[in-house]
Amino acid sequence: SAIVIAWRGSLAAGTTQIGSQEAVRAPAAQLRRRQFFLLAAVALLCALCAPFLVDTIDRKGPEATRGVVSFANLGPISRPMELKGEWRLDWHTAPAPGASLFLPVPGHWKGVKVGTVPLPELGAASYALTLKDLPAGRYILHVPRFFGAVRVAVDGEVVSERGTYGLSRATSRAVYRSQDVSIISAGQDIHLRLDMAAFQHRENGLGEAPVLGPAAAMARWTSMSWLQGSLVLASLLLMGCFGIVVALARTQERASLYFALACLNLLPLAAWMGYDNLIQVALPDLTFNAMLSFQILTSTIALSMALLYVREMYPRETPRLLYGVLQGLNAFRFLIYLGAFLVADTVLLSRVSGMSASFRTVGFVALVGIVVAACIRRREGSGTFLFGLGSFLLCIIYNDLIRNAEVPAIFGSNLMPVGSLLLLFSQLLILAERWSGAIKSTEETNNELRQLLDVNIAIASEIQLDALLRRIVQVTSQILHADRSSLFLHDTKTDELWSMVAEGVENREIRFPSTSGIAGDTFTRGVADNVADVYADARFNRAIDMTTGYRTRTALSVPVITRAGRKLGVMQAFNRLDGEVFEDSDLARMSAFAAQAAVAIENATLFSEVATERNYNDSILRSMSSGVVTLDREASVVKLNEAACAILGVDPKAAAEPETQRAWAAANPWLSSEITVAGATGNPKSFLDADMVTMRGDTISANISIVPLMADQGEQAGLLIIVEDISEGK
Numbered sequence: 123s124a125i126v127i128a129w130r131g132s133l134a135a136g137t138t139q140i141g142s143q144e145a146v147r148a149p150a151a152q153l154r155r156r157q158f159f160l161l162a163a164v165a166l167l168c169a170l171c172a173p174f175l176v177d178t179i180d181r182k183g184p185e186a187t188r189g190v191v192s193f194a195n196l197g198p199i200s201r202p203m204e205l206k207g208e209w210r211l212d213w214h215t216a217p218a219p220g221a222s223l224f225l226p227v228p229g230h231w232k233g234v235k236v237g238t239v240p241l242p243e244l245g246a247a248s249y250a251l252t253l254k255d256l257p258a259g260r261y262i263l264h265v266p267r268f269f270g271a272v273r274v275a276v277d278g279e280v281v282s283e284r285g286t287y288g289l290s291r292a293t294s295r296a297v298y299r300s301q302d303v304s305i306i307s308a309g310q311d312i313h314l315r316l317d318m319a320a321f322q323h324r325e326n327g328l329g330e331a332p333v334l335g336p337a338a339a340m341a342r343w344t345s346m347s348w349l350q351g352s353l354v355l356a357s358l359l360l361m362g363c364f365g366i367v368v369a370l371a372r373t374q375e376r377a378s379l380y381f382a383l384a385c386l387n388l389l390p391l392a393a394w395m396g397y398d399n400l401i402q403v404a405l406p407d408l409t410f411n412a413m414l415s416f417q418i419l420t421s422t423i424a425l426s427m428a429l430l431y432v433r434e435m436y437p438r439e440t441p442r443l444l445y446g447v448l449q450g451l452n453a454f455r456f457l458i459y460l461g462a463f464l465v466a467d468t469v470l471l472s473r474v475s476g477m478s479a480s481f482r483t484v485g486f487v488a489l490v491g492i493v494v495a496a497c498i499r500r501r502e503g504s505g506t507f508l509f510g511l512g513s514f515l516l517c518i519i520y521n522d523l524i525r526n527a528e529v530p531a532i533f534g535s536n537l538m539p540v541g542s543l544l545l546l547f548s549q550l551l552i553l554a555e556r557w558s559g560a561i562k563s564t565e566e567t568n569n570e571l572r573q574l575l576d577v578n579i580a581i582a583s584e585i586q587l588d589a590l591l592r593r594i595v596q597v598t599s600q601i602l603h604a605d606r607s608s609l610f611l612h613d614t615k616t617d618e619l620w621s622m623v624a625e626g627v628e629n630r631e632i633r634f635p636s637t638s639g640i641a642g643d644t645f646t647r648g649v650a651d652n653v654a655d656v657y658a659d660a661r662f663n664r665a666i667d668m669t670t671g672y673r674t675r676t677a678l679s680v681p682v683i684t685r686a687g688r689k690l691g692v693m694q695a696f697n698r699l700d701g702e703v704f705e706d707s708d709l710a711r712m713s714a715f716a717a718q719a720a721v722a723i724e725n726a727t728l729f730s731e732v733a734t735e736r737n738y739n740d741s742i743l744r745s746m747s748s749g750v751v752t753l754d755r756e757a758s759v760v761k762l763n764e765a766a767c768a769i770l771g772v773d774p775k776a777a778a779e780p781e782t783q784r785a786w787a788a789a790n791p792w793l794s795s796e797i798t799v800a801g802a803t804g805n806p807k808s809f810l811d812a813d814m815v816t817m818r819g820d821t822i823s824a825n826i827s828i829v830p831l832m833a834d835q836g837e838q839a840g841l842l843i844i845v846e847d848i849s850e851g852k
Contacts, residue, residue, distance in 0.1 A: 167547045178343050179204060179333065186251055188224050194255040202264075202335030202343045205251060205314075209328070215245040215289055225249075230327035244469070246289050246319040249328060253312040262340035263303040265316065266330035267399060269323030269472070270296045274303050275315040291321035296410040296468070298399045302344070304337070322410055324472040344397065350539035351396020355389065357546045362386040364550070368557055375560070377434040378553055384427035385546070387420040392542070411471075415463035418475050422456045425485055432492050435552075436504070439495040448485055455481065490515065502559070503552040510548025517541025587726040588622075591719060595623040595693070598715045602678070602708050604695035608632075609682070609719060610641055611691035619645060619691060627670050639663035641692040644679040648689055650713055651679045654703040672696075678704050680716040684724050693719060749845035752831070757797055759783055760840065769847045771818035782817070789815040793826070797841060800828045804838055811848065822849045 179202050184191050186207030193199070206227055211234075213221040218236040225234060232243045265274055271285030271294050282301045288294030296319075305312060320326040335343065365382025369375050393400040394417055401413055429448055433440040455478050462471035493511055496504035517537040591609055599607040606625035610632075613620055619641055621632040637646050640661045644651055656662040656674050667674055678695040693716045698704060743750055749766030753759060759777055767774050776782050787794040793814065800807050809826040816822060825846040833839040 163551055167544065173346075178202060178339070178346065186227070189250055190252045190254060192254045193257065196255075196257075199257060199259075199336055199339075201339050202333050204331040205334055206331045210250040212248040212250065213241065213245065214247055217242070225327070227328045228331050230325075230329065232326055243324055243326060244291075244321050245326070246287070246294070246317070246321075249316040249318065251314045253307075253314065253334075256307045256309070256312060258307050258309045260337045261305040261307060261334055262337050262344075263305055263314070264333040264340065264344070265301050265303065266328075266332065267298050267300045267394075268318060268320075268329075269298055269325040270294070270318060270320040272301065273317040274301060275317070276303065276305055277313050278315070285319070287317050287319050289319070294319040294321055296320075296322035297402055298394060298410070298413065299402055300398045302340075305334075322468045323414070324469060324476055347397040351392070351400075354392050354396070354539050354542050354546075355400070357543060358385045358389050358392055361546055361550055361553075362389075365553060368553060372557075372560060375556070377431055377556070380427050380431035380434055381549060381553065384424045384431055387424035387427060389420075390417045391421045391424070395538075411463065411466045411468050414468055414471055415459065418459050418471065419456065419463070422452060422459060425482065426452050426456075428489065429485070432489050435507070436492055436496040436501055439492050439499065439501070444488060448488060451481060452485070486515070503555060506548050506551050506555075510545040513544035513548075514541040587722065590722050590726075592623050594715055594719050594722065595625065598693065598695060598712060599625060601711055601715075602695050602704070603699045604678075604704075605697040605699055606672075607693065607695040609691065609693050610645075611682075611723075612636055612645065612689065622691070626672060630670070632666065632669075634663065634666070639666070640677060640679050641694055644681050645689060645692045648681045648683060650681065650709055650716075652704050652706070652709050653677045653679070676703050678709055678712050680709070680712045682716045682720045682723070684720050690720055690723050747846075749843075749847070751843040751845070753797070753801075753841040753843065755801075755838065755840055757801055757841065766845060769816070769822070769824070769845055770814075771816040771820075786817060789817075797828060797843070800830065801838070801841055804830045806830065811852070814845070822847055823852045824848060 180199075181204075183203035184193060184196065184207075186205065186209060188208050189210035191205060191207060208224040209227045211223055211225045211231060213219065213223075213231075213236065217239050218241070221236040223234070223236060225231060227249070231241045231245075231247060234241045263274070265272060265282075268284075271287040272283070273280055273287040274282040282303050284299040284301050285297040286293070286295035316328070316332075318327075333340070333343070362382045362385035365378040365385065369379035369382060372378075390401060394402075394413070399413075401417070402408060405413075426449060429445065429452070433445055455474075458474050459471060462468075462474060490508075490511055493504055493508050497508050517540055520537050595607045595609050598604070607623075608621055608625065609623040610619040611622045612618075613633075616633075617636050618633050619636050619638075621627070621630075624630075624632055634642065636642055640651065640653060640656065640659065640663075643661050653659050653662075654676055656677050657664070662674075675697050677697075680693045682690045682693055684690060693712060695704070695708075695712055698708075743763040746763060747765055749769040750761075750763045751759060751766050751770075752761045758780075759782075762770075762772065762774065762777050764774075766772070767777065770786070772782060772786070793812075796807055796809070807828040811823055812826055813821050814824050814826070825848055827844040829842045829844070830838050831840045831842050
């Protein structure tokens with residue numbers, strides 16, 4: 123049981139078949155193939171994401187100046203354009219109602235001074251822009267989402283409204299929706315006005331520029347924008363479901379569960395960050411407080427699940443103190459958000475969320491650092507994880523440079539959907555690889571257990587010790603993916619270790635003192651050893667390599683010890699085929715095989731001793747002139763020697779048959795009675811010059827002794843009858 127437990131405590135590194143050297147080399151080839159297919163999958167995902175890199179917005183369009191944008195000499199407009207530049211801002215609330223000034227778009231009004239008075243964070247204003255020389259045709263104006271109420275007017279007529287525009291918090295109702303407005307141009311000037319009321323959120327002004335373009339071009343751009351958001355949503359949902367299925371099917375796979383919970387809790391954030399806010403599209407009666415709180419609370423939970431996921435994936439690379447601090451601060455954030463939700467203060471909720479941006483940045487940097495450390499240590503899936511995380515980070519940096527540093531857009535103004543998809547797809551690859559690896563490891567473990575069972579069966583059935591030990595050594599090499607293995611036994615007469623089995627040098631016997639080299643040290647101390655570089659170990663005997671012509675790099679050395687603690691020898695494995703060093707799990711597996719070898723040797727020794735003892739006893743019985751008969755507890759004949767068969771006139775082949783025993787008992791009823799009494803009392807009996815009728819029908823004179831046979835536990839195991847024929851002497 124201990125051997126099986128130790129065996130099952132480790133997972134195999136590759137599938138092998140007994141007797142096939144090519145199969146032993148399979149793990150390295152499989153690893154290369156897996157890496158190739160992984161790179162191919164990453165390349166395919168990049169190709170699938172390539173359409174999102176196409177920027178359909180015309181970045182060379184005119185910019186507004188002092189509230190006017192001119193399309194003269196621009197020619198036909200075929201692509202959407204951002205209405206950037208100076209818009210006129212008309213302020214409607216305190217502290218400067220009726221003030222008018224020009225502000226850059228995209229931008230915010232908070233802090234902008236009217237004279238010496240800065241504009242507040244909350245208030246109501248109108249953004250105005252005149253479109254001059256716009257070619258005739260039908261156009262679509264896209265007004266981005268805004269944390270408040272937005273009313274769109276064209277040439278003084280209100281054509282669309284999201285929320286309820288008002289000059290106070292009591293008279294306005296906030297939403298977070300975008301809107302598309304149809305504009306018909308006949309070549310005349312068009313006056314746009316966006317009335318904006320911001321009383322429920324810290325965000326204000328036009329953080330994104332409105333987009334204008336021909337109806338057909340805007341339809342394509344709108345479809346692509348919807349596709350980006352929908353694809354992110356679908357990816358989150360599908361990968362969340364996939365992670366839950368994996369966790370349910372394999373309960374110990376907690377990383378998949380944490381990843382699934384992170385994806386599902388990110389769904390609200392992804393739903394309201396696309397082309398439009400899908401939460402309020404699906405639930406138009408949902409209050410702004412509930413919508414905002416739901417999104418912030420779930421994204422906070424998602425960050426906590428992401429920390430759990432990375433810690434579960436790479437526990438050795440995750441500092442406990444850092445992990446505890448990040449989770450504690452995140453839990454504190456959650457409680458603050460929950461309190462703001464309960465008091466229905468959306469402004470406070472938005473401000474706290476904005477103040478936590480630095481914490482989210484620290485958490486994100488910590489995650490990147492953990493994954494980088496895992497890559498350096500070559501942890502499973504770390505390279506793919508870093509690819510996805512790095513892509514996501516680069517997209518964030520790219521967006522920040524465009525919006526805040528005014529760097530020209532090369533791939534479009536928003537690559538967040540692309541970065542999100544690459545991050546999600548990288549995790550999909552990791553989960554799929556971990557699931558495939560778990561199934562493969564289970565299959566390989568079962569295969570190894572079957573091989574171990576075969577060895578156990580062979581121990582019970584194989585008579586030839588040499589063949590059995592060679593099989594054990596062969597299976598050891600294949601399971602450990604070792605280039606070769608050896609078994610050295612101890613010669614008590616010369617105090618040397620000699621090669622009972624030595625793969626690669628089968629025709630040559632190797633002998634050395636039992637205290638020499640790594641094998642000698644393992645035998646002397648009785649302790650297993652994993653040597654990563656044998657030439658850097660002072661115990662290594664280089665003379666063996668020089669004699670055999672073999673270059674040893676790494677070695678496992680395990681003592682072969684019986685259950686009674688008697689040291690029989692040493693098993694060794696050399697050089698993993700993939701070039702890596704042996705692991706602790708390899709040492710555990712080899713210890714199991716060494717224990718099997720000890721059992722095989724001990725069984726063979728015991729079998730030899732029993733056979734010798736049996737032959738000795740048979741020789742004694744054959745040489746005796748007196749007849750010896752053994753009976754079991756039921757007084758049935760078990761064995762007769764040759765003299766007993768001759769004296770009693772019994773055929774040796776028919777001596778144990780019930781008919782023979784009944785006939786003999788019927789001919790000698792007095793002796794049967796004495797045998798029954800001796801068996802019941804356990805007292806020996808002797809009869810001198812007694813008459814006994816043989817199976818031949820004649821009567822002989824004999825001295826008869828009936829002696830109880832005692833078992834090791836002191837119980838009676840049967841009777842021994844000694845018959846001495848004295849007829850001739852009498």
